[in-house]
Amino acid sequence: MATAFAPGSSEVHDEGLRALARRWVRRVDWWLLGASLAAALLGIAFIQSAEAGADELARRTVKQAIFLLVGLGVVVACVRVPTKTWMKLAPWLWAASLVGLLAVFVLGHEAGGQRNWIRVGGLSVQPSEIAKVATVLLVARIAAAMPRPRLRFRDVLAFGFAVGIPMAIVAVQDEGTAATFAPLLAVALFASGLRWRWVVVGLLAAAVLAPVAWGQLADYQRKRFEVVVDPYVDASGVGYHPIQARIAIGSGGITGRGWGEGPQNRLGFLPERHTDYIFAVVAEEWGFAGAVVLLALFLLILRRLVETAAAAKDRGGAFLCLGALTFLGVHVVINVGMVVGLLPTVGIPLPFVSYGGSALLASFAMVGLALGVRAHGGKATTESAR
Amino acid sequence: MRSAERESGLLARRTRLVFWGFALSLLVFCGRLYDLQVVSVEQWRESSQANSVKRRALPASRGLIRDASGRLLVGNRLAHDLVLDREAELDPEGVASFVESLTGEPREAILEAIRVADETQPDHVPLVLARDLSFSQVAWLEARRERAPALSVRTEVLRQYPNGSLASHVLGHVGEIDARGLLDPELAARHRMGDLVGKAGVEKEQDRWLTGERGVRRVVVDNVGREISSTVELPPRAGHDVHLTIDLAVQRAAEAALAGQRGACVVLDPRDGSVRALVSAPGYEPEAFVGGISDVRWQQLNDDPGKPLRFRAISEIYPPGSVWKPLMAAAGLMEGVRQPSDETTCLGVAHVHGRRRCWKKIGHGALDMRGSLINSCNVYYYHLGRDLGITPIERLAADIGFGRLAGIDLAGEKPGILPSDPWKRREVGERWYDGDTINVAIGQGFLSVTPLQVAQLAASIAARGDVHRPHVFSHAVDPRTGEVVDRWEGERPVRVPYDSATLDFLHEAMVATVEDGTGRRARVPGVTVAGKTGTAQPSSGDAPEDMPDEEVPDRYREHAWFMGFAPAESPELAFAVVVEHAGKHGGEVAAPVARSVIEAWARAHVTVTGQ
Numbered sequence: 001m002a003t004a005f006a007p008g009s010s011e012v013h014d015e016g017l018r019a020l021a022r023r024w025v026r027r028v029d030w031w032l033l034g035a036s037l038a039a040a041l042l043g044i045a046f047i048q049s050a051e052a053g054a055d056e057l058a059r060r061t062v063k064q065a066i067f068l069l070v071g072l073g074v075v076v077a078c079v080r081v082p083t084k085t086w087m088k089l090a091p092w093l094w095a096a097s098l099v100g101l102l103a104v105f106v107l108g109h110e111a112g113g114q115r116n117w118i119r120v121g122g123l124s125v126q127p128s129e130i131a132k133v134a135t136v137l138l139v140a141r142i143a144a145a146m147p148r149p150r151l152r153f154r155d156v157l158a159f160g161f162a163v164g165i166p167m168a169i170v171a172v173q174d175e176g177t178a179a180t181f182a183p184l185l186a187v188a189l190f191a192s193g194l195r196w197r198w199v200v201v202g203l204l205a206a207a208v209l210a211p212v213a214w215g216q217l218a219d220y221q222r223k224r225f226e227v228v229v230d231p232y233v234d235a236s237g238v239g240y241h242p243i244q245a246r247i248a249i250g251s252g253g254i255t256g257r258g259w260g261e262g263p264q265n266r267l268g269f270l271p272e273r274h275t276d277y278i279f280a281v282v283a284e285e286w287g288f289a290g291a292v293v294l295l296a297l298f299l300l301i302l303r304r305l306v307e308t309a310a311a312a313k314d315r316g317g318a319f320l321c322l323g324a325l326t327f328l329g330v331h332v333v334i335n336v337g338m339v340v341g342l343l344p345t346v347g348i349p350l351p352f353v354s355y356g357g358s359a360l361l362a363s364f365a366m367v368g369l370a371l372g373v374r375a376h377g378g379k380a381t382t383e384s385a386r
Numbered sequence: 387m388r389s390a391e392r393e394s395g396l397l398a399r400r401t402r403l404v405f406w407g408f409a410l411s412l413l414v415f416c417g418r419l420y421d422l423q424v425v426s427v428e429q430w431r432e433s434s435q436a437n438s439v440k441r442r443a444l445p446a447s448r449g450l451i452r453d454a455s456g457r458l459l460v461g462n463r464l465a466h467d468l469v470l471d472r473e474a475e476l477d478p479e480g481v482a483s484f485v486e487s488l489t490g491e492p493r494e495a496i497l498e499a500i501r502v503a504d505e506t507q508p509d510h511v512p513l514v515l516a517r518d519l520s521f522s523q524v525a526w527l528e529a530r531r532e533r534a535p536a537l538s539v540r541t542e543v544l545r546q547y548p549n550g551s552l553a554s555h556v557l558g559h560v561g562e563i564d565a566r567g568l569l570d571p572e573l574a575a576r577h578r579m580g581d582l583v584g585k586a587g588v589e590k591e592q593d594r595w596l597t598g599e600r601g602v603r604r605v606v607v608d609n610v611g612r613e614i615s616s617t618v619e620l621p622p623r624a625g626h627d628v629h630l631t632i633d634l635a636v637q638r639a640a641e642a643a644l645a646g647q648r649g650a651c652v653v654l655d656p657r658d659g660s661v662r663a664l665v666s667a668p669g670y671e672p673e674a675f676v677g678g679i680s681d682v683r684w685q686q687l688n689d690d691p692g693k694p695l696r697f698r699a700i701s702e703i704y705p706p707g708s709v710w711k712p713l714m715a716a717a718g719l720m721e722g723v724r725q726p727s728d729e730t731t732c733l734g735v736a737h738v739h740g741r742r743r744c745w746k747k748i749g750h751g752a753l754d755m756r757g758s759l760i761n762s763c764n765v766y767y768y769h770l771g772r773d774l775g776i777t778p779i780e781r782l783a784a785d786i787g788f789g790r791l792a793g794i795d796l797a798g799e800k801p802g803i804l805p806s807d808p809w810k811r812r813e814v815g816e817r818w819y820d821g822d823t824i825n826v827a828i829g830q831g832f833l834s835v836t837p838l839q840v841a842q843l844a845a846s847i848a849a850r851g852d853v854h855r856p857h858v859f860s861h862a863v864d865p866r867t868g869e870v871v872d873r874w875e876g877e878r879p880v881r882v883p884y885d886s887a888t889l890d891f892l893h894e895a896m897v898a899t900v901e902d903g904t905g906r907r908a909r910v911p912g913v914t915v916a917g918k919t920g921t922a923q924p925s926s927g928d929a930p931e932d933m934p935d936e937e938v939p940d941r942y943r944e945h946a947w948f949m950g951f952a953p954a955e956s957p958e959l960a961f962a963v964v965v966e967h968a969g970k971h972g973g974e975v976a977a978p979v980a981r982s983v984i985e986a987w988a989r990a991h992v993t994v995t996g997q
Contacts (some may be wrong), residue, residue, distance in 0.1 A: 149396060164771065191400045250422040252432025268609035269437050288423040295412050306405045310398050322401050329408035337411065340418045 027375040032304035033075065036352055036367045039297050040068050040360065043353035045259070046281050050274040050355075053260035060274060060355050067357040071364035078368025086369065087316055090134070090141040094162065094372045096132040100127030101169045126358035128177050131166045133365045135181065136323035138162045139188045144316030151192045158331045159188045175221070176346035180330050187326045191319070224344040231341070241277070242341050249283040249291070249340060255289030274355040276347055279339040294353070298332045301367070317373040324366040368373050389607045401670050415472040438606050444618065446598025447543040449625030451557060451588055453662075454636040458548055460557050460672075461590075465544040466524050468516040470500065473509045473902030474536035484534045488523060489516045506565060507579055514562075514580050517678055518544065535609070543932035544591075544676050545582075551669040553637050555697040556630070556661075556796065556858055558587020559675035585675075588628060588858060591795055595862040595872065598625035626862040626871055630661035639986035640665045642964075643979040649945075650698040652841035653983055656951060656960040658876055659845075659854030661794070663983065666698040700792075700799040703834040704964055707922025708762045708972065709947045710829030710890055713843060714770055715755055717782045719888045723773045726755045726891055732765035739821040745921065759895040762919060764828050771827025774868060776818060779826060780806045785882045787842045787853060788835060794856045802839055805832035830923055840949050840962035847896070848916075848951035850889050852879040897954050900977075908948060908977040910984045916957075917950025917980060919972035948976035952984050959987055 021158050044064050051058030078086070100118070104127055118125050142158045164184040171178035190199065214222070223238040231239035232245070247263035251257070262284035264270040273281050283291040302325055309321035328351050335350040337343035349356050351363040422430065449458035453985045468489070470481065482496040494513060503513040513539075519527075524539055545560055563583040577583050578598050583597070584590035601622030606614045640651040644667040653663035668690075674683050687695050696702055718724040733860035734749035736742050744750065744764040750757070758766035783789065789804025797816070804811070805826065807818035814832075825831025838856065846853045854876065861873040899905040904919040922945040946968035951957040962981060965978040 015866050062900055074725055187404055191397055191404070193396060244437075246422060247430050247433045249419065250426055251434040252423055253427045254424060255429070263438050267438050267607070267614065269434075283419065283423065288419055291419050291423070292416055295416060299409060299412055302405055302408055306401060309401050315397070318397055318401070322397075322404065325401070325405060325408075329404070333411045333415075340415055340422065342415070342418055 005067075021219060024375075028079070029304055029308060029371055031373050032301060032308070032367060032371060035297050035300045035304070036364065037072075039294070039301070039352035040071065040364075041276065042282070042294060042297075043350075043355070043360075044068065046278055046285070046353065047274045047355045049260045049262075049285060050265055050278065050281050053266055063357065064355055064360065067360045070357075071361050074361055075368035075371065078365060079375050083317055083320065083369070083370065083372050085143050086137060086320075086372070089169070090137040094131075094138040094166075096125060097131040098166060098169065100125075101131055101166060103127065104173070106214045120155045123357065128166075128170050128174065129358040129362040131170070132180070132184075132327060132368075133362050135163055135166055135184060136320070136327055136366065137369070139184060140316050140319040140323050143188065143192060143319040144314065146192065146315070149193050151189065151194055155192060156189065159185055159192070163188070170385060174347065176348055179346065180327075180334065180348060183330045184326055186325065187322065188319075191322055224346075227342050228341065238345070239273055241345055244275055245280040245339050246249055246341050248277075248280040252284040252287040252291075254288045255277040256283070256285045256290055259285050276335065276354065277339055278354050279336055279350055283339075295336070298328070298351075302329055302332075305370055308370050312373050317376075320373055321370045324370045327366050328363065390820070421969075429783070430442055434799060438614075440604045440607055442540075442604050442605055442616075443636070444601035444603045444620075444622045444813065445542055445622045446542075446600050446622035448545065448560070448582070448598060449596040449604060449862070449865065450627045451592075451596070452627060452629045453632045453637075454630065454662075455800075456629065457634045459553060459630065459632070459634065461546045461548055462543045463546040465518040465542045466521075467514050467540045467542050468519055468527070469538050469540040470513040471517050471538065471584070472500075472503065472507075472511070476534075481534050481536065484530075484537070485515050487922070488527060489519075491516065506875040511579050512540070514540075514545045517542070518676070527935070536583045540714045545672070546676075547672045548636075550633070550673075552634075552641060552670050553632060553664065553671040554587075554672050555666045555699070556587055556632060556664045557593075558589035559585055559672040560589050560749055561585045561675055562678060570616050572689075587796060587797075590797060592628045592859060592862070595626040595628055599623040608850060624865050627865050628862050629860045630858045631662065631860045631874075632664070632858060633662045633987070633990070635985055635986045635990055637663040637665065639663075639982045640979060641667065641669070644963075644965070644980040645977070647965050648692055648698070648967065649671050649963065649976075649981065650702065650832065650837040651961065651963045651979055651980060652699050652837045653959055653961045654841050654845050654856055656845035656848040656852075656854070659855050659856045659879075660860070661858045662959065662987070664699050664796075664858065666696065668692045668694045670694040673925065697796075697798050698837065698964075698966070700796060700838045702966075703800055703802045703836055704945050704947075704966070705831070705833055705922040705925060706829040706835045706840060707920035707945065707947055708829055709762075709840055709918050709920035709962070710826075710833070710951045711762065711767055711920075712847065712896065712918050713783060713786065714767055714774070714779065714827055715895070716779050716847075716884060716888050716892060717761060717774055718770050719754070719780050719891065720782070720883075720885060721774060724755060724770060728752050730758070730763075730766045730769050732763045734765075736765045736768050738768040739824050742768055742824065746816050755891070756895045756898065759764040759918065760899045762904050766826050767827045771824045772820065774823075774827075775822045776806060777824065779823070780804060782882075785880070786846050787880070788839055792836075792838050793854050794838060799838070800836055802836050803832055803834040810898055829920065834925075837962045837964050840947070840964070841960055844949045844951050844962060845960035846882045846884070847889065847892050848957035850881075850886075851882045851884045853882060893954060896950060900950065904971070904973040905950070905977050907973055908950065908980045910952070910981055910988060913984055913988050915950060915952040915953040915980070915984060917948055917977065919977060920947030920949070921945070921971045924967065938969065943967040944971075946972040946976040947971055948972050948980050950980060952987075957986065 047064050048058055048061040051060050075083060082187045103118060118127060128383055138161060139162055142162060146155055150183060162338055163181050167178050167181035218237060223234055225241045226233055231242040233239055244264060248270045262281065264284055265273055265281050270277055270280055284293055305321050305325040309318045312318040312321060331348055334343060334346060334348045338345055349359045352360065417653050447462050450458060452904050453459055466580040477499050478497055485491060485496050486493045500513065527539060557621045563577050563581050568585060573583060584593035599622060601618065602620040604619045605615055605616040608614055636653055640653065640663045644651060644665055647668050651663060651665040654661055659970055670687055729752045732744050732750040733743050733753045747987040750761050750763045752934045753761065753766055760853040788802060790801045791799050810816060810818050822831055826833050842853055857874055859874050861870050864871055894914060896918055897914055900908050900915045900917045908915050908917050924941060924945060946965040949962040961980055963979045966977045970976045
């Protein structure tokens with residue numbers, strides 16, 4: 001049974017540095033780390049394309065690269081710190097992230113018409129990203145604390161609060177980001193043993209409530225849905241983004257227009273091209289081939305997370321990996337779905353690839369935590385698996 | 387352990403389920419990508435093109451207008467216009483405010499212009515919001531591109547008038563074509579909304595030749611409409627240059643001589659009807675119309691008491707006064723009512739169908755016909771008029787061209803009034819009285835003529851009976867090849883049935899008028915000038931006799947006339963000058979204008995004719 005590494009452990013002194021390195025090499029899921037790194041590097045490449053092409057090194061490229069390095073540091077931190085430590089810290093981290101979310105109302109400054117950033121010493125931080133990670137941790141902790149594989153009412157409440165509170169706070173300003181919390185709750189309940197009948201009831205309830213919800217939507221929100229069916233309904237307004245994205249993607253063809261060469265990108269027709277719509281830049285410049293390769297990378301990341309979850313020795317670790325899987329999966333599906341025009345426009349970044357320090361770090365944190373689960377033998381709690 | 391296994395089994399199963407949910411979604415997305423990028427790639431490539439590739443019109447420069455020697459009368463220069471792309475997504479309020487800060491034009495006017503354009507014009511036609519921006523304005527706009535991406539600068543070719551107000555009425559001016567103009571199918575065929583089109587003068591009459599063909603420019607633009615690159619797809623074809631018969635030196639001399647006065651001067655070549663000079667004073671600056679005349683300026687021009695927009699030379703009618711007398715003399719001779727030697731005694735007053743006076747109060751004494759012309763005696767003609775009757779006078783006048791349009795190739799000509807019994811019954815409701823004839827005999831009464839018609843009279847005598855149609859157009863040239871694409875085709879001249887002896891007499895008498903008579907101030911050394919002076923009472927009537935000269939209001943002042951031809955032995959010029967409400971005799975103020983004209987012509991031509 002592997003124990004967590006601690007500085008000064010006798011094992012380290014006994015076996016020497018080479019053994020230490022070998023052990024590390026064995027313990028790290030290189031496929032997972034590699035795919036994440038590859039995606040992040042791709043992101044940097046296309047941020048550069050979106051900003052300046054081959055002309056000069058863009059400021060944003062440099063910033064993202066710095067965040068990448070920090071992100072790798074985060075991975076190291078997440079791996080080295082034993083998972084059970086993270087579990088113990090979960091509620092505190094979660095509470096701290098709530099403070100951060102609330103602070104946005106007071107200290108927040110606007111960017112892109114939304115106030116969800118705080119400036120901390122010259123950097124823009126998005127507390128909602130940190131909150132997502134903290135929530136995943138807390139959910140895993142709650143799941144780990146469940147005595148049996150049966151969902152009790154108090155478990156449902158616990159999950160509900162853990163996810164619902166940050167979601168509600170975020171929803172005040174950013175409905176799109178708030179929406180990414182909901183799947184976490186659904187998956188937590190589902191994976192904890194929610195009976196299928198409840199799943200059916202839930203779906204039916206959703207179907208019944210949908211028209212009510214539709215009526216509650218503001219005009220512009222409704223337009224976002226209408227525009228999925230036919231973006232030309234509002235070609236110069238809400239439909240503009242989907243139309244430009246489609247043009248960018250479609251005109252990429254099979255092999256693309258070439259890095260830094262896509263006219264939709266270079267001439268500025270594609271909006272948000274270094275953030276939410278970066279996938280369209282990849283599709284325009286590297287074509288169908290490039291887009292599929294990127295999707296394959298994501299699929300690989302998700303697959304490795306599933307494997308890690310399966311190999312986890314206890315509930316907490318498995319849930320942590322599931323949480324990471326859900327977090328990354330939801331973001332990828334919503335973002336790519338939006339960019340290709342099958343889902344309504346929501347301001348969700350593409351993990352690892354979109355420009356944005358907070359999101360990049362959160363993504364690396366998720367992967368780091370999952371790597372940590374594997375590195376520590378899947379032991380997320382001091383209790384042994386039942 | 388069992389529950390743990392079952393638990394981990396459940397967890398593992400459901401985890402896998404979640405994973406496959408994501409995987410399936412990604413697969414669907416791959417299908418979507420395939421549809422977009424493989425199946426419909428052409429359509430999307432086209433849309434990408436449409437985003438960034440636009441076609442813009444390349445304006446063609448308008449043809450130049452030159453005088454008979456090829457000297458430039460109207461040229462072109464470049465200007466920058468502010469153009470609104472109405473197909474682009476735009477916020478009219480924002481655009482209007484932006485344009486107001488740029489040009490000072492009030493926001494409401496701009497919003498109105500946009501609204502009108504949206505209602506009357508298809509979207510793809512750009513709207514010109516301001517013309518002739520200064521260089522600093524263009525720079526200001528370019529620095530603030532993103533604020534109004536639908537605006538752009540279009541380079542345009544504008545008219546330039548190197549000679550100021552010279553020949554302004556003849557040359558005319560251009561202006562933006564309006565909706566009414568586009569109703570004319572001929573204009574609509576070569577013009578689009580916003581194009582400059584000739585509005586008056588030669589610019590209008592020869593618009594067909596002067597308008598070029600616009601070209602096409604292919605530009606790649608970015609999302610704010612900034613041009614990234616541009617290629618010429620179809621080069622524009624410049625309009626043809628139009629050459630006029632006008633002689634710049636003669637025109638200039640005539641305008642200078644009429645400066646500060648109101649009146650007109652017409653100078654023709656009696657051999658073929660070419661117009662050498664056509665002056666209407668005061669004139670106006672055609673430059674004011676370039677880029678669109680301001681309402682203020684337009685109002686000023688219309689309110690100006692000098693009426694600078696009136697083309698007096700062909701549109702204003704006056705009583706001819708004594709310049710009518712040669713026609714009377716010709717009628718008298720040809721009807722056999724007078725011989726040149728027949729005398730009439732002028733005592734300053736005559737009773738011929740009313741008490742009438744001669745301008746010389748003490749009278750001229752006995753005068754033969756030659757003397758009557760040289761001294762311009764009224765009494766002679768009172769008697770002649772009575773003896774002739776209106777019919778032969780009217781017939782000869784009609785032959786020469788009075789009472790109808792001379793047919794000059796400029797718009798706005800008036801036919802004047804050649805009175806007769808039927809005319810009077812129709813227009814005045816009375817029959818013709820003998821007294822009316824007497825008035826006509828000295829070029830007064832109902833008789834009204836344009837300066838052009840008087841010049842035609844002079845030309846008819848100069849050309850010994852041949853009256854050609856007057857024209858300013860000479861030929862049109864393709865500026866690239868120099869090829870003449872159109873030339874004035876002379877028509878058969880109208881023949882006035884003068885007889886030879888009458889013509890000889892008139893020639894001699896009119897030369898003498900200039901040598902020794904009232905036309906002395908038209909003498910030009912080295913050139914034999916033939917002429918006749920005239921001083922016409924305006925139709926408003928006479929001022930009270932006892933009123934001192936300075937106090938006589940303008941409308942009672944007489945018009946001063948002079949008409950004639952030169953050189954008398956082989957005339958190349960036939961002219962008519964009128965100075966409106968001069969209050970002085972024709973010999974005093976009108977004859978010197980003719981002198982200036984002939985001098986200017988002589989300076990250029992003396993060597994050619996070897997005189």
